[in-house]
Amino acid sequence: MSTLDSLSLTAIPPEDEALRGPVRAFLAQAMKSVPAPVRARSWSGYDSNFSRELGRQGWLGLTLPKEYGGGGRSPFARYVVVEEFLNWGAPVGSHWIADRQSAPLILKYGTEAQKRRYIPPICRGESFFCIGMSEPNAGSDLASVKTRATRTGAGWLLNGQKIWTTNAHHSHFMIALVRTSGSAEDRQQGLSQVIVDLKLPGVTVRPIEDLAGDSHFCEVFFDNVQLAGDALIGAEGKGWEQVTAELAFERSGPERLYSSIVLFDEWLAYIRTDRALTAESLRLAGKVMAHLAPLRAMSIAVTARLAAGESPVVEAALVKDLGTAVEQLIPAAIADDLFGRDAQRVPLELLQTLNYVTQVAPSFSLRGGTRDILRGMIARGLGLR
Incomplete structure (x- = not known):
C-alpha cells in the first residue's frame, strides 16, 4: 500500500469535538x-x-494515561484543543514541545521511574522541554550529529x-x-537520546535574535x-529509531497549517x-x-x-511540506492585496501582523525538517527513489 492509499478521510469523534x-x-x-x-x-x-492554567483546566497531557496525570484521551482530543489554541493565537510555546512530543516519547520509551518523574509536571504545565536535534553543520542531516555522551562510572559525560x-x-x-558510540561517519549507528537537566553545571544557553526581534x-x-x-x-544505540518516531508528532499537527x-x-x-x-x-480567500x-x-x-499506535513518518512529512507552503503563501498573497490599496484605510494592527508574519515566514519551511529533506523522504515513501 502506498503512502497516499494509507490516508483516508477521518471524522473527529463527537466526544472529542465536544471539547471545542x-x-x-x-x-x-x-x-x-x-x-x-502578539x-x-x-x-x-x-x-x-x-x-499552568491550561494544566489546571486539564488541557495538557490529554493523550497521556491518567496514572501519570494525563487525560487518558485519544489524539483527536488534543487535536481539537491545539487547533483552537492556534486559531485564537494563544501563547502556548512554553509547554508546547513537552506536551506534543517529549511526554509521548518518555511514555513510549522511558522507564517507569522516568515516566513518574517527568510526565506529571508536564501535564500540570510546570515542566518545559526543548528538543536537542540540530547542530552546526548538521541541521536536517540528523544522522551526522557529533555531540557525544560518554559512559562513566557516574553515568554519562x-x-x-x-x-x-526552540x-x-x-x-x-x-x-x-547524541552519539554514544562510533563517529559521525557511522551515520544512524551509535545514536542515543538523553534527558538533560539544563540547570546542570557545564550547560550554557544563548538565545539567538531573529529578523523579527x-x-x-x-x-x-x-x-x-x-x-x-x-x-x-530508551535503548542505547536506538536513538535514530526513537527520534524518527518523535518527528511524526512534530510534523503532522495543526501547527503545520496555522502559523499564519x-x-x-x-x-x-x-x-x-x-x-x-x-x-x-475573494479569489485569494477561496484559494x-x-x-x-x-x-x-x-x-x-x-x-x-497516531491514534492507532502507528508511526506515519512519511505521511507526517507530506503534511508538513504542503502545510508550510500554504503558511508561506498567506503573508505573500495578503501583502500583494494590501499594497494595492490606500494605506490609510488598512488597519495598523493588520499591517503590524503582516510585518511580523512576513519576517518569520521563511522559517516555516526550515523548522521540523527542511523542504528538500522532507521531499526526499516523501519520494522514498512513494517508491520514486
Whole structure:
C-alpha cells in the first residue's frame, strides 16, 4: 500500500469535538484584549502562567494515561484543543514541545521511574522541554550529529553543541540526540537520546535574535556535563529509531497549517468591511481555503494513524511540506492585496501582523525538517527513489 492509499478521510469523534466549545469560551475571555501581532506568535509565544492554567483546566497531557496525570484521551482530543489554541493565537510555546512530543516519547520509551518523574509536571504545565536535534553543520542531516555522551562510572559525560533549539532558555529539560558510540561517519549507528537537566553545571544557553526581534531560538553548549546513569531514555544505540518516531508528532499537527492563521483572520475581517471587498480578495480567500481544507483533512488522517499506535513518518512529512507552503503563501498573497490599496484605510494592527508574519515566514519551511529533506523522504515513501 502506498503512502497516499494509507490516508483516508477521518471524522473527529463527537466526544472529542465536544471539547471545542469549552476551550473556545475560555480563550474568548483569555485572549480578548491581546492584539493580533502578539497573537500571531502563538506557539512560539512564552507564558508560563498561561501554561499552568491550561494544566489546571486539564488541557495538557490529554493523550497521556491518567496514572501519570494525563487525560487518558485519544489524539483527536488534543487535536481539537491545539487547533483552537492556534486559531485564537494563544501563547502556548512554553509547554508546547513537552506536551506534543517529549511526554509521548518518555511514555513510549522511558522507564517507569522516568515516566513518574517527568510526565506529571508536564501535564500540570510546570515542566518545559526543548528538543536537542540540530547542530552546526548538521541541521536536517540528523544522522551526522557529533555531540557525544560518554559512559562513566557516574553515568554519562556530555560534550557538544545544539542549535536552533526552540525556547531552550525557558526550558527545564532537553531531550538530546547524541552519539554514544562510533563517529559521525557511522551515520544512524551509535545514536542515543538523553534527558538533560539544563540547570546542570557545564550547560550554557544563548538565545539567538531573529529578523523579527524574537529570541526563541537558542544555541546550547555542553562542556563536560555530568549526567546521571538514568539520563538515557530508551535503548542505547536506538536513538535514530526513537527520534524518527518523535518527528511524526512534530510534523503532522495543526501547527503545520496555522502559523499564519491569525494574519489570515485579521485580513478576512478587514475585507468584510465596506469598500474593502474586491473580486481579487475573494479569489485569494477561496484559494487559501481550498488549500487549507484538504490539508486539515490530511492532518486529521495522520492523527488517526497516531491514534492507532502507528508511526506515519512519511505521511507526517507530506503534511508538513504542503502545510508550510500554504503558511508561506498567506503573508505573500495578503501583502500583494494590501499594497494595492490606500494605506490609510488598512488597519495598523493588520499591517503590524503582516510585518511580523512576513519576517518569520521563511522559517516555516526550515523548522521540523527542511523542504528538500522532507521531499526526499516523501519520494522514498512513494517508491520514486
